[in-house]
Amino acid sequence: MIQTNTNLKIDQTLVQKTINPELIKTTQDNECDYCEVKVENLNFFYGSIQALFNVTVKVREKGVAALIGPSGCGKSTFLRVLNRMNDLIPGTRLEGKVSIHGENIYAPNTDVVNLRKKVGMVFQHPNPFPKSIFDNIAYGPRIDGLKDKVKLNEIVESSLKGAALWDEVKDRLNEPALALSGGQQQRLCIARALAVKPSILLMDEPTSAIDPLATQRIEDLIRELCSNYTIIIVTHNMQQAARISDHTGFFLQGEMVEWGETSKLFTKPEEQRTEDYITGRFG
Amino acid sequence: MKTEVINRVVLTEKKTSEWRSYELAGFWALRLTLVLVILILGVIVFDIVSKGAGVINWEFLTQPPRVGMTEGGIFPAIVGTFYVTLITIAFAVPLGVGAAIYLNEYAVQGKFTRLVRMSVRNLAGVPSIVFGLFGMAVFVKIFGFGPSLIAAGFTLGLLTLPVTVTASEEALRTVPRAYREGSFALGATRWQVVRTVVLPRAIPGILTGTILGLARAAGETAPILATGAAFFLPHLPDSIRSQFMALPYHLFIMSTQHHAISQVRPIAYGTALVLLALVCLLNLAAVLLRKRYRDKVAKGL
Incomplete structure (x- = not known):
């Protein structure tokens, strides 16, 4: 409703x-x-344990959608439903319908590999591969079969620029990515995701392992990126959700309690439970 | 009952200094076991080196045995062991690493994979003579290879499989999940994830385990006894179907089967020393390889 x-x-x-x-x-x-992601009556199970209950939501194209809620409430599970990363966990089961760009991504003929190219993901802990900065960014295009050096160079440069990291690393592209600072590593992971040219970016608490200054840079970056990408971000930090998102969803015990414009959800929530959570009465 | 209680009281009343001396004695007992182990190893190595070093010269390493194996060198045995080890590698590495990749990366974990793992591990405990007889029955007879390099190499390969599979699996398991997930999230197929992210990280562990397995296989006698090792051959093996001489088997012959055992004792010691050096060399290679890859990983490349 x-x-x-x-x-x-x-x-x-x-x-x-x-x-x-x-x-x-x-x-x-x-x-x-204008509905990039459409989820209807989603139920999700880890074996016999139900993690998501009847989640229905439509996410608009472009902009930032934030998912907030206490730990273990299903935010990350929901996020990983959208690029089918949960497929990697044995014993998971899903009911309901999840469409991206109007296509049911859980239809039997879905190409999961293609789906993940359209729906990029950035993880909680920066996870650059133990390779050079260049090879990290070029990873996606390369597994896609791109060998042309000139094109690879272009993609690496534009992706790093897109993630606001180019100026810091342009002179040391062949150095190991793991030598970068945590914040830089996370922007590298964002650049790595951009290199595959997705339309949606999923971010699973991307700043929770990063210091405040680096967090601010990533938040600025998210605001820049959201004019070209649909960003769905899980965050523990309500202030962060308020700062950067256009829409916010509040999860509690596997249910999406409320979904709406961020300004409204934080000022005039419709549900008592949302109000209790954002005013700090629990969680 | 009463006496027990009394005893306990007495025990707790013992002076702490007395307990400390017990502990000290225990410590020294443990230390002694270590010294014993090193001592035994030292005696063996010293015995072989002191008695074997004298016969080792260029001729010993590059000439075939002469005069009913009472003179000359052990060149054919060195070459034979080298060849049979190559075949062992060619057989056991693809099979073992492949099985480990399947078990760890592809197979749905459950009762079946547990059963397979348990079987593979138990295979490591099978006596090597059993492998030898199995190899004779299967490779020599059923497959019709005859006693040959390939039959012996495959038999030794089977012997090293448990080590190769287990070591490879351990190595694959140490690759952080974050790398796999990062790769999958970029739209990699399972094989691409394995090839580009998992294997590069796992290779040092796989190599180390495999080399250690090979070192053991290279020194085995029983598995090649009935599958292709020869008492004496006047020429080097010229195909994988040829029989061959091998260091461990040569050593066995020279120390138990020869018609003039006491006369050829120095040759036996020399052979033992060469075999020992070869196995040490392989182990050293494993250590160096591991170190090289560790340094690479530490640098993050």
């Missing part, structure tokens, strides 16, 4: 801005024009 409210709201703003009745029609007819 919350979902419909938000959609209505967006439609109204569209009407106000464009005064174009045609547009309302198209957005209604073809929701996927």
Whole structure:
């Protein structure tokens, strides 16, 4: 129900801005024009333990969506549903429908490898490969079969620029990536994900292992990137969600309690449980 | 009952200094066991080196035996051991590493993989003579290789498989999950993950384990006894179907089967020394390789 409210709201703003009745029609007819990720009645199980309960949400194209909630509430599980990383864990099971770009990603004929190229991921702990900076960025294009040196150089440069790391590393591309600082390593991982040219970036608490200054740089970067990518970020840090996200979802015990515009969710939450959490009554 | 209680009281009342002297005695007992182990090893090595070094010269290493194996060198045995080890590598490394990759990276972990792992580990405890007889039955007879380098190499390969598989699996398991996940998240297929991220990290461990396994195989006599090792050959093996002379078997002959054992004793010692040096060399290679890769990993490349 919350979902419909938000959609209505967006439609109204569209009407106000464009005064174009045609547009309302198209957005209604073809929701996927602005719904990059659409999840319906998602239930997720680790063996016999249910981790997600009936999650329904639509994430708009571009912008930042933040997922908040206490530890073990299913935020990361939800995130890993979107690029099917949970497939790697034996005994997991999923019910419901998850569509990206209008395609059901759990359909039997889905190419998981292609899906993961479209939906990039950045992890909690920076995990550059024990290779050079260049080889880390070139990893994705290379496994895709790209051998052309000139093109690889271009991709490495544009990806590093995209992750605001180019100026710091351009003179030492052949040095080991593990010699970089934690914050730089995390931006390297973002650059590595960008090199595959995804449209969605999933970030699983990307700043929780990084110092405050480096965190700020990554937050700035996320704001820059969100004009070209749809970013879905899991964070423990409510201030971070408030600072950088356009929409926020609040997870509690495997349920998505509330989903809405960040400004609204943090000022006038509709659910008592959301209010309790963001005001620090628990969690 | 009463006496027990009394005893306990007495025990606790013993002076701590007395306990300390017990502990000290225990310490020295442990230290003594270590000294004993080193001493035994030292005696063996000293015995072989002191009695074998005298016969080792260029001729001993490069000439075949002469005059009913009472003179000359052990060149064919060195070459034979070298060849048979090559075949062992060619057989055991792809098979062992492949099995380990499948078990650790592909197979769904469960009862079946546990059973396979247990079997492989138990295989390591099978006496080498059993491997030898199995090799004779399967490679020499059923496959029709005859007594040959290839039959012996395969038999030794089987013998090293448990070591190769187990060491490779251990090495694969030490590769951090974060690397695998990072690679999968970039759209790598499972094989790409293994080839580009997992194997480069696991290779030092795989190599070390494999070389140690080979070192053991190179010194084995029983498995080659019935599968291709020859008492004496006037020429070097010219194909993988040839029989061959091998260091451990030569040593066995020279010390137990020869018609003039006391006369050829120095040759036996020389052979033992060469075999010992060869195995040490292989172990040293394992250590150096491991160190080289460790340094590389430490540098993060």
